[in-house]
Each structure stands twice: as C-alpha cells, then as structure tokens.
Amino acid sequence: MAMDSCKMLGHHIPKGTQILVNVWAIGRDPKTWEDPLLFKPERFLEPNTAVDYKGQHFEFIPFGSGRRMCPAVPLVSRVLPLALGSLLHSFDWVLPEGLEPENMDMAERMGITLRKSVPLKVIPIPYKGHVGCSI
Numbered sequence: 111m112a113m114d115s116c117k118m119l120g121h122h123i124p125k126g127t128q129i130l131v132n133v134w135a136i137g138r139d140p141k142t143w144e145d146p147l148l149f150k151p152e153r154f155l156e157p158n159t160a161v162d163y164k165g166q167h168f169e170f171i172p173f174g175s176g177r178r179m180c181p182a183v184p185l186v187s188r189v190l191p192l193a194l195g196s197l198l199h200s201f202d203w204v205l206p207e208g209l210e211p212e213n214m215d216m217a218e219r220m221g222i223t224l225r226k227s228v229p230l231k232v233i234p235i236p237y238k239g240h241v242g243c244s245i
C-alpha cells in the first residue's frame with residue numbers, strides 16, 4: 111500500500127511536503143539554553159553540559175543531522191578555528207569611528223540562512239605585539 115502521509119510529532123505530513131527545520135529556534139530555545147540570546151561561546155566549554163555539533167545532539171545542529179547533514183564537518187572543524195584564530199591573533203579589530211558596540215544595528219534579515227540586515231563593518235589593525243615585547 112502506498113503511503114500518502116506520515117505522522118510526525120502528532121502532525122500528519124502529506125507525501126511530497128517540503129519540511130524546513132527551524133534550527134534558529136532550536137538553538138535559542140530557553141528550555142535548553144541559559145540566556146539563549148547572549149553571545150557566550152564559553153557555554154560550549156563546560157565539561158558536563160558540552161553539546162556536540164556533529165548531528166547527535168538535537169538541541170544544536172548547525173550542520174544538520176542524518177544522511178544529508180553537511181559532509182564538510184571534518185574540514186570545517188579544523189579550518190574554521192585556524193582561520194578565526196589567525197584573524198584574531200594578527201589583527202586588532204575596531205568599529206568604524208563613532209560606533210559603539212551597544213549601538214550596532216543587529217537586525218536580522220529573513221532567509222533560508224539568517225543574515226544581518228546591515229552588514230557588519232570592522233577595521234582590522236595589524237597587531238604589532240605588546241609595547242616592549244620582541245615577539
């Protein structure tokens with residue numbers, strides 16, 4: 111017998127329906143995350159509560175999950191910390207004249223991926239080391 115719908119979390123999903131998982135909402139669910147809207151990267155370092163990003167912990171799935179999840183996780187998990195670390199190590203990052211962090215426009219634009227409405231502009235200043243440091 112051909113199936114023309116399936117039941118998921120109490121909802122009937124007709125065959126052929128395109129489903130998008132709202133990863134944004136999952137990652138900001140206050141039932142899972144303390145201060146979900148605060149930028150607190152250290153939350154991922156807490157040993158007993160650390161969630162994994164490789165598709166097994168469904169409260170945090172930046173790369174998706176299952177058979178169609180991002181195949182570049184091994185690449186990204188190596189290259190991204192290296193690239194970000196190099197940028198932070200080599201430059202001081204400042205905001206354009208007169209702009210304070212609390213006045214930045216953080217409005218978001220709708221889409222399949224979330225983007226800032228107003229692009230972030232920052233100025234890299236080559237880092238010359240501490241005064242008196244020869245490294």
Ligand code: HEM
Binds near residue numbers: 173176178179190
């Ligand atoms: C931080 C960087 C990245 C993030 C957060 C990311 C995230 C994702 C997500 C959420 C998906 C959809 C998974 C799903 O449908 O469940 C995906 C798919 C995919 N990603 Fe990435 N990705 C990243 C970088 C990359 C890179 C660098 C490559 C290639 C070199 C790549 C190649 C792909 C491909 C080919 C798919 C489609 C897989 C499929 O449909 O079977 N991704 N990625």
